[in-house]
Amino acid sequence: MKSAPRWPLHPAPKEGEALSSWLNRVAACYQMDVHELLAHDLGHSQLDDLDTAPSLSLLTALCQRSGVELERLRSMSLAGWVPWLLDSLDDSVPAALETYTFQCAVLLPKRTRKVRSITRWRAWLPSQTIRRACPQCLNDPTNQAVLLVWQLPLMLSCPQHGCWLESYWGMHGRYLQWEIADAAPRPADDAIACMDRRTWQALTTGFVELPRRRVHAGLWFRLLRTLLDELNTPLSHCGSCSASIRHVWERCGHPLRAGQSLWRPYEILAPAVQWQMLEAAATAITLIESKALIPRGEQAALFQTEPHTGFTNGLPAKVPKPEPINHWQRAAQAIDEAIIEARHNPETARLLFTLASYGRRDPESLERLRATFTKEGIPPEFLSHYEPEWPFAGLRLNDGLSDSF
Structure with missing residues (x-):
């Protein structure tokens, strides 16, 4: 059987782009809409299941x-994204x-x-349709790829441009115009x-680098979903951790449990509550990462750096021999001081x-000694009228020359 001919025009999918968005861009190359492209060229009339x-x-x-490779198309x-992002698309799975x-x-x-x-x-599939996108990613009218993750309540900002995602008017996989026209991008x-x-x-690599260690993408999504549920827990069920939950909401400036x-x-x-x-x-x-909050959950350690601990190779420690004391060197140092x-x-x-x-x-010996002291920078007037009566005159055994000598 002869295979279907290639489309002469078909832009390459962008990383993370939704299948509906890519098909919209392909259809635009032929001045068609997605329904016309799929129905007349491929005999497929169902659009709701594209993404x-x-x-x-x-x-x-x-x-x-x-x-385009089959696996690449499926990832759109x-x-x-099953089972990384969600366990199953079947919403009747028990205990999901x-x-x-x-x-x-x-x-x-x-x-x-x-x-x-x-x-x-x-998991993560909203009950209400979400149409949000990065205003900088869609600033090129000829290359407006809508990402699949933008359809989920999973992100607030664009990881590439660092600005908030904004709501737009559009249809399945296609941007038409922003809800707030001419709004400048807001940095997150x-x-x-x-x-x-x-x-x-x-989403793009299959893993996440956390302060403690690298974790699988599936664990990251479940950690994030767990955290969202914990923040929505009534304080009466939080016990001694209720102060931590309240502190988080106070720091982010929103009502406790987003007003729920x-x-x-x-x-x-509602989408506004999800944000x-x-x-x-x-x-x-x-x-947690700045240690301004003490979490009680087992997996919270993943957000903290590995503590510094000592280690040994199991062999007896070698104690270095003390160096011999050079008393003459110490005496010379004391005299210099x-x-x-x-x-x-x-x-x-x-x-x-x-x-x-x-x-x-x-x-004569005492005079030569005075001259030596003068050469060492000791003022001669300190000794001009000083004559020791005998060696160590006036000193007791427990006296020192000074506080430092």
Whole structure:
């Protein structure tokens, strides 16, 4: 059977681009919309599943038409992110929430968390359509790729440009215009930018570099989802950790639990509430890493650097032999220090002169000694009228020449 001919025009997919976005850009090359491209060229009329779970037959046809690898095309939909981002696209899997969200603990110890159980749940898939994008990524009208992650309540900022994602009007995989026209890009703060860079690293590389060690992308997404649930826990269920939860919300400047009075899973919250929850999660991570917050969860250690600990090779430690004491060297050093002090202290000068005059009784020897002291910088007036009566005159055995000598 003859394979389908290649499209003569087909722009390459961008990293992280949604399948619907790429097909919109391909269709635009032929002045068509996506429905016309798929229905008339590929015989596929279903558009709702493009970014969720496109059929294998469609992906195979797209591979033949474009030359893009089948696995690359699959990764442009949520089905390609299973099981890293979410365990399954089947929302009827039993205990899905408990398995995904309650296996880890960051802020709260496991014993204090109330395990929730709901039916028909999938991690990160919102109940309301989200259309947000980076204003700088879409500033080129001829190259407006909409990323798949922008459809999820998973990031607040663009990891490349560091600005907030903004809401736009559009359709499936296609940007039309911003909700707030002519709005300048808003820079995200460091906590949000850091968290979103890690999320992007997880999506594009399969791992995340945390302060303690590198972790798998699947663990990062579950840690983040756990943290969001902990921040939405009623204080009455937090026990002694309630102060930590309250502190995080106060630091990020939003109402406690983003104003929620009843617990509901993160995915069905209103988008504005989800953004506040994500901002609180970024704040909590920063507080943990800066040691401004003491978390009680087992996995919180991943956000802290490895403590410095001593180690041994198991062999007896070699104790170095003490070096022999050079008493003459110490004596010479003490004399040098005494000479320095004698240049400014008459009392020290006289005591040093008494020591040096030991065994010298004749006037000529004492005069030569005075000349030597003068050469060493000791003022002659300190000794001009000083005559020791005998060696060490006036000294007792427990006296010192001075405080320093």
